[in-house]
Amino acid sequence: MENIVIKVLKTDLLIIGGGTAGCLAAVEAKERAPEIDVLILEKAHIERSGCLAAGMNAINAYINPGETPESFVRYVRADAMGLLRKDLVLTMAERLNEVVQRVESWGLPIEKDEKGNYVPRGRWNIKINGESLKPIIAKRAIKAGARVLNRVLVTNLITKDGKVRGAMGFGVRDGKFYVVRAKAVIVATGGAAGIYKPNNDGSSHHKIWYSPFNTGAGYAMGIRAGAEMTSFEMRFIALRTKDVIAPTGTLALGFGATQVNARGERFMASRYGHLGAEGAPTPLRVYGPTQEIKEGRGPVFMDTTHLKEEDIVELKKSYLNMYPELVLFWAANDFDPAKEPIEIQGTEPYLVGGHAQAGYWITTKRETTLPGLYAAGDVAGGVPYKFVSGAWAEGVIAAENAVKYISSLDNEHIHSMALDVRGEIKRVYTPLFREDGIRSAEMEERLQKTMDEYAGGVSRYYEMNENELILALRKIKHLKTQTKYLLASDLHELMNCHEVIDRIDIAEVLIHHLLYRKETRWPAYQSRVDYPNLNDREWLKFVNSRLKDNRIEILERPYKQLVSGDRYIP
Amino acid sequence: MSVKIDLNLCTGCAGQEEAFCIKYCPGDLLAIDKETGKPYIRSERDCWDCMVCVKACPFEAIETRLPYQLASYKASLKPKVYKEKIVWKLNDINGREEIYELQTGG
Ligand SMILES: Cc1cc2nc3c(=O)[nH]c(=O)nc-3n(C[C@H](O)[C@H](O)[C@H](O)COP(=O)(O)OP(=O)(O)OC[C@H]3O[C@@H](n4cnc5c(N)ncnc54)[C@H](O)[C@@H]3O)c2cc1C
Ligand code: SF4
Ligand code: SF4
Numbered sequence: 001m002e003n004i005v006i007k008v009l010k011t012d013l014l015i016i017g018g019g020t021a022g023c024l025a026a027v028e029a030k031e032r033a034p035e036i037d038v039l040i041l042e043k044a045h046i047e048r049s050g051c052l053a054a055g056m057n058a059i060n061a062y063i064n065p066g067e068t069p070e071s072f073v074r075y076v077r078a079d080a081m082g083l084l085r086k087d088l089v090l091t092m093a094e095r096l097n098e099v100v101q102r103v104e105s106w107g108l109p110i111e112k113d114e115k116g117n118y119v120p121r122g123r124w125n126i127k128i129n130g131e132s133l134k135p136i137i138a139k140r141a142i143k144a145g146a147r148v149l150n151r152v153l154v155t156n157l158i159t160k161d162g163k164v165r166g167a168m169g170f171g172v173r174d175g176k177f178y179v180v181r182a183k184a185v186i187v188a189t190g191g192a193a194g195i196y197k198p199n200n201d202g203s204s205h206h207k208i209w210y211s212p213f214n215t216g217a218g219y220a221m222g223i224r225a226g227a228e229m230t231s232f233e234m235r236f237i238a239l240r241t242k243d244v245i246a247p248t249g250t251l252a253l254g255f256g257a258t259q260v261n262a263r264g265e266r267f268m269a270s271r272y273g274h275l276g277a278e279g280a281p282t283p284l285r286v287y288g289p290t291q292e293i294k295e296g297r298g299p300v301f302m303d304t305t306h307l308k309e310e311d312i313v314e315l316k317k318s319y320l321n322m323y324p325e326l327v328l329f330w331a332a333n334d335f336d337p338a339k340e341p342i343e344i345q346g347t348e349p350y351l352v353g354g355h356a357q358a359g360y361w362i363t364t365k366r367e368t369t370l371p372g373l374y375a376a377g378d379v380a381g382g383v384p385y386k387f388v389s390g391a392w393a394e395g396v397i398a399a400e401n402a403v404k405y406i407s408s409l410d411n412e413h414i415h416s417m418a419l420d421v422r423g424e425i426k427r428v429y430t431p432l433f434r435e436d437g438i439r440s441a442e443m444e445e446r447l448q449k450t451m452d453e454y455a456g457g458v459s460r461y462y463e464m465n466e467n468e469l470i471l472a473l474r475k476i477k478h479l480k481t482q483t484k485y486l487l488a489s490d491l492h493e494l495m496n497c498h499e500v501i502d503r504i505d506i507a508e509v510l511i512h513h514l515l516y517r518k519e520t521r522w523p524a525y526q527s528r529v530d531y532p533n534l535n536d537r538e539w540l541k542f543v544n545s546r547l548k549d550n551r552i553e554i555l556e557r558p559y560k561q562l563v564s565g566d567r568y569i570p
Numbered sequence: 571m572s573v574k575i576d577l578n579l580c581t582g583c584a585g586q587e588e589a590f591c592i593k594y595c596p597g598d599l600l601a602i603d604k605e606t607g608k609p610y611i612r613s614e615r616d617c618w619d620c621m622v623c624v625k626a627c628p629f630e631a632i633e634t635r636l637p638y639q640l641a642s643y644k645a646s647l648k649p650k651v652y653k654e655k656i657v658w659k660l661n662d663i664n665g666r667e668e669i670y671e672l673q674t675g676g
Binding site for chain 1: 593594595596597598601612614615616617618619620621622626634636637638639640641642643644645646647649656658660661662663664668670672673674675
């Protein structure tokens with residue numbers, strides 16, 4: 001371990017994760033304050049990393065003509081079953097259109113009608129040709145003057161006197177240990193996949209919707225540094241096409257497909273009509289079909305048989321822009337969506353702050369509870385309807401405020417403070433020096449099995465009760481004691497080891513949250529069979545947590561109503 | 571299966587500091603075989619089928635193969651990347667071909 005090369009770098013603003021939010025944060029910081037140094041650390045390569053790797057076919061959060069940021073908040077509030085951070089949703093909504101137009105000016109093709117207006121796809125969405133969305137924003141970040149270090153896996157934050165002053169990690173290619181001293185840090189590492197057992201196994205275990213390479217590092221380093229986290233119990237479960245797990249929004253919003261069960265019944269209308277039928281809140285749109293399957297009325301489908309040949313061409317183009325393997329899957333299985341409906345299923349639970357609201361507890365400035373640390377995108381909590389454009393908006397807001405914070409600091413002091421990084425070097429590299437032990441894939445399987453069976457995974461129709469959760473916690477705590485036996489034979493495997501360590505830390509916090517909320521607010525996302533009803537009288541509040549003296553402590557935070565109206569009406 | 575690399579078409583990206591497919595894979599799944607100078611996939615099961623490497627290869631040497639447990643042999647989907655557009659060639663298991671041309675702006 002003595003041979004490990006340590007590389008110390010200094011910057012003004014460090015951005016962890018050069019994804020959707022990270023790229024926009026970098027552009028904003030450099031355009032706002034060209035004199036400050038901005039450095040992005042990215043575990044993959046910024047041109048094709050994160051959720052946007054394959055491309056996108058729509059911008060899912062946009063204020064279309066006739067709508068306002070307030071009407072957006074009302075919609076998202078009802079969609080989130082009446083509980084969300086309205087201050088955060090509103091400040092994001094106010095920026096959505098501006099960021100979309102900004103990215104369009106960098107070269108993103110957005111579909112327009114004859115009059116030159118964007119083509120809406122549903123109430124809050126617009127259609128794009130987004131195959132190259134990621135290279136477009138990455139190149140812009142570099143052009144704006146941000147420095148990028150690709151293939152560096154960030155493993156922990158540097159904190160000094162409770163303030164965040166940089167981060168550490170290792171080069172996945174060069175093996176060097178990177179110590180980056182910074183005046184402010186924006187964490188933008190996306191959400192977490194791989195905590196639960198996925199729909200497919202064996203050779204298809206990574207055939208999942210959320211990026212399997214977003215393993216929740218940002219949550220984990222925040223937890224370890226004592227940051228306050230919110231709403232982990234609001235897991236995200238996506239309604240996806242069966243087997244290749246492609247998004248179904250394209251089918252519902254773009255092509256008018258409705259859900260039907262094996263009997264051809266439109267069960268969302270017949271059983272959940274009072275809650276909005278096909279327009280019911282997102283958790284119910286995955287709860288509904290899951291119940292159909294559980295109660296023996298499956299398989300369930302999205303009915304596309306009304307589509308004509310020319311519609312199918314458009315449908316395939318839509319998926320080629322975002323999820324090309326679905327088109328290949330149909331061709332390989334001789335499947336024609338005009339003749340047969342498309343089978344659907346719910347995914348395994350993910351933690352994704354931009355679809356549900358698990359993440360850092362932040363202010364409207366996107367500052368976390370740790371001074372000097374800002375959060376944006378799927379890693380930030382409280383805003384369950386972010387998607388691409390909301391992640392951009394948050395990146396911009398975080399950068400704006402981080403820049404202000406930097407200019408208020410006495411710089412000499414920060415870059416010269418004493419640091420001891422020996423502990424982290426040991427923690428990071430030890431798996432490389434072990435002769436015998438456990439491979440990361442084995443530990444991942446154990447984690448995923450435990451979470452699936454005891455904390456409401458796919459095989460349990462997402463349901464859980466207190467006894468199961470207590471057992472889950474015991475098993476995860478035990479697994480934590482085993483991480484010291486992880487084994488890696490090269491730097492890639494070393495990365496995999498830290499990915500699983502991070503996910504175990506997250507799983508523990510997640511179980512604490514699931515245990516604490518004694519109601520069922522978001523069916524499927526959070527189904528407590530021992531407390532099956534929504535209970536506004538006692539539970540209209542946020543469940544937060546933080547690590548204190550090595551223990552996870554739960555905190556309650558009040559809900560504040562800033563926008564008028566019935567919380568359950570969109 | 572995940573991606574299949576045709577070693578006859580692959581040049582190993584000679585002259586490049588790092589082969590394009592290796593450089594861009596979001597999961598760090600491709601690496602160079604020191605003996606042949608050509609890439610291999612470290613773990614087929616870990617592939618996300620995102621097709622980043624497929625699109626990045628200038629010689630069209632990489633093809634996506636969906637896992638057999640999900641998809642039958644032998645259909646193919648091959649992209650050709652141009653400036654500002656991408657052309658997809660799809661062949662289904664009956665050999666029928668479809669072509670899709672999409673704008674990218676990238
Ligand atoms: C398949 C798919 C399709 C989607 N389609 C749409 C769509 O059509 N429209 C829409 O609006 N939204 C869509 N979304 C949602 C949207 O893409 C995400 O909500 C959004 O991209 C999240 O942005 P982010 O910046 O938080 O995460 P990302 O863009 O994923 O960025 C996270 C970055 O952090 C890096 N990183 C992670 N850990 C580390 C670490 N330890 N060290 C260094 N770097 C790290 C990652 O490599 C990545 O680059 C889709 C999502 C998926 C997965
Ligand atoms: S398809 Fe994507 S995940 Fe698979 S090897 Fe290629 S770049 Fe990597
Ligand atoms: S990009 Fe293509 S040519 Fe270059 S090494 Fe990879 S497969 Fe071979």
